[in-house]
Amino acid sequence: MFNEKAQKMKLDDIRELQEERLLKQVRYAYENVPMYKKRFKEEGIKPSDIKKLEDVSKVPFTVKDDLRDHYPYGILAVPKEKVVRFHASSGTTGTPTVVAYNRKDMDVWGDLMARCYDAAGAKPEYIVQNAYGYGLFTGGLGFHQGAEVLGCSVLPTSTGNTKKQVTMLNDFKTDVLACTPSYAIYLAEAAEKHGYDPIEDFDLKVGMFGAEPWSEEARDSIEESYDMKAQDVYGMSELYGPGVAIECSEQKGLHIWSDHFLVETIDPNTGEVLPEGEKGELVFTMLTREAMPLLRYRTKDVGSVTYEECECGRKHPRIESIDGRSDDMLIVGGVNVFPSQVEDALLETEGIAEHYQIIVDRDVLDRLFVRAEVDRDYYESDEYDEEKLKEEASENLKAVLNINARLKLLQPGSLPRTVGKAKRVIDQREEHDRIEEL
Numbered sequence: 001m002f003n004e005k006a007q008k009m010k011l012d013d014i015r016e017l018q019e020e021r022l023l024k025q026v027r028y029a030y031e032n033v034p035m036y037k038k039r040f041k042e043e044g045i046k047p048s049d050i051k052k053l054e055d056v057s058k059v060p061f062t063v064k065d066d067l068r069d070h071y072p073y074g075i076l077a078v079p080k081e082k083v084v085r086f087h088a089s090s091g092t093t094g095t096p097t098v099v100a101y102n103r104k105d106m107d108v109w110g111d112l113m114a115r116c117y118d119a120a121g122a123k124p125e126y127i128v129q130n131a132y133g134y135g136l137f138t139g140g141l142g143f144h145q146g147a148e149v150l151g152c153s154v155l156p157t158s159t160g161n162t163k164k165q166v167t168m169l170n171d172f173k174t175d176v177l178a179c180t181p182s183y184a185i186y187l188a189e190a191a192e193k194h195g196y197d198p199i200e201d202f203d204l205k206v207g208m209f210g211a212e213p214w215s216e217e218a219r220d221s222i223e224e225s226y227d228m229k230a231q232d233v234y235g236m237s238e239l240y241g242p243g244v245a246i247e248c249s250e251q252k253g254l255h256i257w258s259d260h261f262l263v264e265t266i267d268p269n270t271g272e273v274l275p276e277g278e279k280g281e282l283v284f285t286m287l288t289r290e291a292m293p294l295l296r297y298r299t300k301d302v303g304s305v306t307y308e309e310c311e312c313g314r315k316h317p318r319i320e321s322i323d324g325r326s327d328d329m330l331i332v333g334g335v336n337v338f339p340s341q342v343e344d345a346l347l348e349t350e351g352i353a354e355h356y357q358i359i360v361d362r363d364v365l366d367r368l369f370v371r372a373e374v375d376r377d378y379y380e381s382d383e384y385d386e387e388k389l390k391e392e393a394s395e396n397l398k399a400v401l402n403i404n405a406r407l408k409l410l411q412p413g414s415l416p417r418t419v420g421k422a423k424r425v426i427d428q429r430e431e432h433d434r435i436e437e438l
């Protein structure tokens, strides 16, 4: 059920509810998940030590490896028979992580996603074209269920078959497009190739984009090509899936549905809780999930959280910006580099398109290479000046990154396009290390 009222809760009421739920959830996890009982004992704490909201800092962290180590059923707090849905990561980097939902969890997830659609500007009478992948990945079914809970009509197109996606956007006059931001950019290109004008022929009003980090420049590009609002959605499969946080119409950060999630920011190196507003790793405690409660789950996403009032009237705190995953962060010659910074610098340069690749390798010292496509209109215009563009983009990169990157400009359309998350970083340093060892 769509809990519209919960969106407008006052902050004091949210905090009060969080405290009540936290105390209950800590005891619930301790009593029903052996991993938590063991860990609490090791740390010498009991659920009764958690008396108020701030005491959450005494609770041990949970990390992704805990899910892998307990594959597939080890963190279940309910009997297997009570589970109504499983999702799992692809497992491309090792044992998959499994998440489980009972009936009540599914209802909560549906409500969280319905709130996201609503806050992003979708209406019950809208048609939602859902181009997220259906399957073990939480994106497809998460976006699907939330749209139905709000009352929208769903076109479950899933990923791929770009020509059909474009045709349906035109024929059905879809109102909401849900997919990764890189696919939205690709779809606009593809639409034109198939003879459609995304503004004249389509009737898109809102885009719900998540599952990968994207920049303000990418947003501008999407909003301009379709003449619609492009809204950022935040979530991850460990925390239900999409639906943890959403941008409202103000587009000034993502509201976290904090009656169900308690958020903290921590120093990723020491684990220390940081003061409000400071940038750090985002940590979430799931306050209500029954099938698989997660306490203080370390997301590896780096960002900051504000409790300042938003003009939309929602008092739920906002993630101000996500710099990227601490996992994605590259350390190049001792300097921290987030792929999102590279994107910002590139797209700040007029004449560069949204398609780029970052390559790091090592030749005694680390080297950073950036390959970026030139914008098609600019490339085909008489004003195109490769040297000038390269110089300008290199300066922007240097200003943002504080290190030199070797930039190569590519013809429009040279880099591979993707229907899911774009593979933008290639780190070849490990291979070199291995060669040297031989």
Ligand SMILES: [Zn+2]
Pocket: 248, 249, 250, 255, 310, 311, 312, 313, 314
């Ligand atoms: Zn707002």
